[in-house]
Amino acid sequence: MSKVVKFGGSSLADAKQFKKVYQxxxxxxxxxxxxxxAPGKRFKEDTKVTDLLYKAYRAQNKSEFNATFEEIKERYQDIIDGLKLNISLDEDFEIMKKAFEDQIGEDYAASRGEYLNGKVLAHYLEFQFIDPKDVIFIDEHGNYDIEKTDPILSAALANVENAVIPGFYGSLNDGSGIIKAFSRGGSDVTGSIVAKNGKVDLYENWTxxxxxxxxxxxxxxEPDVIETITYKELRELSYMGASVLHENSVFPVRSEGIPINIKNTNHPEDPGTLIVESTCHKPAHVITGIAGTKGFATVMIEKDMMNSEIGFGRKVLEVFEAHDLSFEHMPSGIDTMTIIVNTDEFIDKEQDVLAGLHRAVQPDSIELESDLALIAVVGRGMKASRGTAARVFNALAKENINIKMIDQGSSELNIIIGVRNCYFEPAIKAIYNEFID
Amino acid sequence: MSKVVKFGGSSLADAKQFKKVYQxxxxxxxxxxxxxxAPGKRFKEDTKVTDLLYKAYRAQNKSEFNATFEEIKERYQDIIDGLKLNISLDEDFEIMKKAFEDQIGEDYAASRGEYLNGKVLAHYLEFQFIDPKDVIFIDEHGNYDIEKTDPILSAALANVENAVIPGFYGSLNDGSGIIKAFSRGGSDVTGSIVAKNGKVDLYENWTxxxxxxxxxxxxxxEPDVIETITYKELRELSYMGASVLHENSVFPVRSEGIPINIKNTNHPEDPGTLIVESTCHKPAHVITGIAGTKGFATVMIEKDMMNSEIGFGRKVLEVFEAHDLSFEHMPSGIDTMTIIVNTDEFIDKEQDVLAGLHRAVQPDSIELESDLALIAVVGRGMKASRGTAARVFNALAKENINIKMIDQGSSELNIIIGVRNCYFEPAIKAIYNEFID
Known part of the structure; x- marks a missing residue:
């Protein structure tokens, strides 16, 4: 067994946190x-090192730059002193200062937080330091270049017993050696790529x-923690607004069947959440999670005999597509079809879409409503457990919450419910209390 | 106030029934x-006059024809004798015999049942007889020609105090005078067209x-009777298999805002069902009706990140459209989209559709299931009454019925539920018992 351990910014914010990580x-x-x-916030009003780096890079004058740069140096010196380490970053800071003055790139500037933290941590742990600029390659859009990275990173990791590989960045895949950061998902993506190429059995993501x-x-x-969740469930929850790992950071390990374990640096004894491809473990509750977002609009199209018009649905969707709008759901009655869209995306195109729909399908009427919230109740346990829908709707009925839309496809992995924005929080509370006690 | 009264075949099956109608x-x-x-069945094993007419028209030999023709004559003679009427149909039967021998058309043959019944009833009531061949015009597809019919029929009805106008037929709208029947809805359509052009206040449909x-x-x-139903609710129920008035028979009166009252000739004191455009009357129950049909198939398409592909839904529907398939519903999850189609229509095209879907959207997987029944719970009262969904799903949960699909659009006029075929009857019973007691 071997593991990749990725630590977030708050887990490495200062010497005290470093000691926990060492342990x-x-x-x-x-x-x-x-x-x-990179070192995160030590207290609520603190500034993350990455934000200090951006500030220094964008500084309008020498004095602002110097003050910010000193602040960054202090953050690292505090860690080094706190851990009584025999290491100096002076040389690195000299190189950085020069590069900042030459404005060699914002990605370079931002990446120095991880780079320096990696150097300190490698020294502290007595692990080898691997600079991702030599082993991780990123395209101009900020995506990981699989073909270029995998052979080089695999070889590098195969040669070492232990290593520290800073997160968040690599170098451009054009051979220029220019530092490039990931567009989304940051250090989580690095952890995932290292897990894949290090051929480990578990990716621990410490937060x-x-x-x-x-x-x-x-x-x-104080909601309960999810013990085990599948990638699919995770995706459904994150799509509906739950803040979890970014897609990009999941794909490399998912493709290799490597589970991710979300752990707490401050409470390492807690089991955390295990993310898996699939599992026979009976879930702790019928539902795995509840998530949702406000801000959807509904476009309800009515037309007598619409069901007998082959192509009706396709024509409706074409109008939305022509305006570059994606739709969330499309529940349909007998003579009605409702298209649910994101209000912010829809609002400016509203009248054009309405005109387009009138031209395309000659509806009897179109009604717009704009204060819909969508809630996804997600759980692989729902398939085996009858009466889940009843429990969900009971819980909402007890709180007098009117349901505007229901959508359950045959995957039976989720039920999606539409309620007015004002019922969003009460609905989530009611569903939580019904299933988790 | 004035009314059109349409009587079905069982209401005019014999002299006893004619007396009730007279009353x-x-x-x-x-x-x-x-x-x-035309006269319907007098008892369970009896044959309707219209079916005797078809039989006579298609008779393979003289003796079969003569026997059947005599049977028809007897049916009418029994009515005339039973009512002690001073009317002879001999001349009509002579003309008919000749026309049958000349094979002048099946529509002509079939229509004689209504024609003769209308003559007898007009004589009995001492009302004027209007032959629809002179006032109702039908196109070659069996649809009512509004532009040609309305001015002529309106004028004819404006000139009379009372009249009997046989149902089911008229003449071709090409001026040939050839007898033509309605393709669907029969005498109900005639009643509706007469109601519209007679400018009446109510269309009573006696059954x-x-x-x-x-x-x-x-x-x-012994389910309860629906007291008042809107056209929309009716349409939703009939679409889902409830056997009610055919669409064609509703449109002429609906466009004029004329209510339809379904009444029972054998229990004229019963209020029956009133069909209206809209109503402020509080419905007797939260739900107005429950209907459904078996025989649907689901095509579940899975693809990671499908939601971020603009045009995904449109491409999927295009494949179905290319195979001339209409879809019933399209519930969607986050990475899943389910298309519900009629199994009989789908089954022969199944593999072509699958291949088409693979080409069009490159799904991760497609799963087919073919034993879905759809149930529509319909009611204008649902909008005002929270907790309807909860009651529906509770009722199903209590009976241990697993729900495969739920679809409720924002019209809030119905909830559509998918269950396995085997749960179809238990589900309808459970929902009925929950709402009606």
Whole structure:
């Protein structure tokens, strides 16, 4: 067994956090490859090192630059001193200063937070340091170049017992050696790519939470943690607004069948959330998670005998497509068809779409409503458990919440419910309380 | 106030029934225009006169023809004798015999049932007889020619105090005078056209049932009668298999805002079902009716990130359209889209559609299931009453019925539920018992 351990910014914000990370890595020999983020916030009003780096890079004058640059140096020196390490970053800072003055690129500037943190951590752990600029290659759009990266990174990792590989960046895949950051997902993507190419058995993603929560803690007070979740469930929850790992950071490990374990650096004893391709483990609850978002609009099209018009649905969707609008759902009655779209995307094109629909399908009427919230109740356990829909709708009925839309396809992995924006939070609370106690 | 009264075949099957019809018409001066069907069955094993007419017309030899023709003559003679009427149909039968021998057309043959019944009823009521061949014009596809019919029929009806206008037929709109029947809806359509052009206030449709039932009596034992139903609700129920008035018979009166009252000739005291454009009357129950049909198939398409592909839904529907398939519903999850189609229409094209889908959208997987039944729970009362969905799904959960699909658009006039075929009857029973007691 071997593992990749990725630590988020709050897990490496200062010397105290570094000590926890050391403890975690050293107590388990399987934790071979370490992917650090840049130092995050130490307290609520603190600034992340990455943000200081951007600030320094964009500084309008010398004094602002110098003050910010000093602040960055102090952050690292505090860590080095706190850990009583025998390492100096002076040379690195000299090179950085020069590069910043030459304005060699924002990605370069931002990436130095991870780079320096990786150097310090590698020294502290006595692990080898691997600079991702030599082993991870990123295209101009910020996506990982699989063909160029995989052979080089695999070879590099095969040659070492242990290593620290900073997250968030690599170099452009054009051979120029220019530092390039990932567009989305940051250090999580690096962890995932390292896990894939290090051929490990588990990707531990260490954060400041003990896993994913069943519902948004701003809505439900102290929600339970999800023990095990499949990639599919995760995708459904994240799509509906739950803040979880970015897609890009999931694909490399998913394709290799490597599970991800979300862990809490401050509570390493907590089991966290395990993300898997599929599992025979009976889920702890019938539902795995609840997520949702406000801000959808409904376009309800009525036309007598629409069902007997072959091509009706296609023509309707063509109008939305012509205006570059994607639709979320399309529930249909007998003579009605409702298209659900994102209000922000729709609002400016509203009248054009209406005119287009009138031309395309000559409806009897079109009604618009714009305060719809969508809630997804997700769970692989729903398939085996009859009466889930009843429990969901009971819970909402008890709270007097009117349901504007219901959509359950035959995957039986989720039920999607539309309610007015004002019922969004009460609906999530009601569903949570029905299933989790 | 004035009314059109249309009587179905069982209401005019014999002299006893004719007496009831006479009573009904004579007790209300507003019942000005009468539209009769041909004599129907007098008892379960009896043959309708229309079927005897077809049999005579298609007779293979003289003796079969003569026997059948005599049977028809007897049916009418029994009515005339039973009512002690001073009328002879001999001349009509002579003309008919000649026309049958000349094979002048099946529509002509079939229409004689209504024609003769209309003559007898007009004589009995002492109402004027209007032959629809002179006032109702039908195109070659069997649809009512509005432009040609309306001015002529309106004028004819404006000139009479009372009249009997046989149902089911008219003449071809090409000026040839050839007898032509309606393709669908028969005498109900005639009643509706007469109601429209007679500018009446109510269209009474007299049958052998006291109105529409909330659910299929073969599934639910002695279901309640629907008191008031809107055209929209009616359309939703009929679409889902409830046997009610044909669309064609509803449009002429619907466009004029004339309500239809379904009444029972054998229990004229029963209020029956009133069909209206819209109503402020609070419905008797939250749900107006339940209907459904078996025999649907689901095509579940899975593809990661399908939601971010603009045009995905349109491309999927294009494949179905290219194979001349209409879809019933299209519930969608996050990475799944399910297309529900009629199994009989789909089955021969199945593999072509699958190949087409693979080419069009490169799905990760496609799953087919073919034993889906759809149930529509319809009711204008659902909009005002929260918790309807909960009650529906509770009722199903109590019976351990697994729900394969749910679709509720924002019209809030119906909830459509998909269950396996084997749960079709239990599901309808459970929903009925939940809402109607």
């Amino acid at each position: 975690i890595i050293k107590e388990d020999k399987e934790r071979k490859f370490v992917v650090p983020s 400041d939470v003990s896993g994913f929560l069943i519902a948004d803690p701003r809505i439900v007070k | 009904i018409i004579k007790e209300d001066k507003e019942r000005k225009f009468v539209v009769p069907s 052998d049932v006291s109105g529409f039932l909330i659910a299929d009596p073969r599934i639910v034992k």
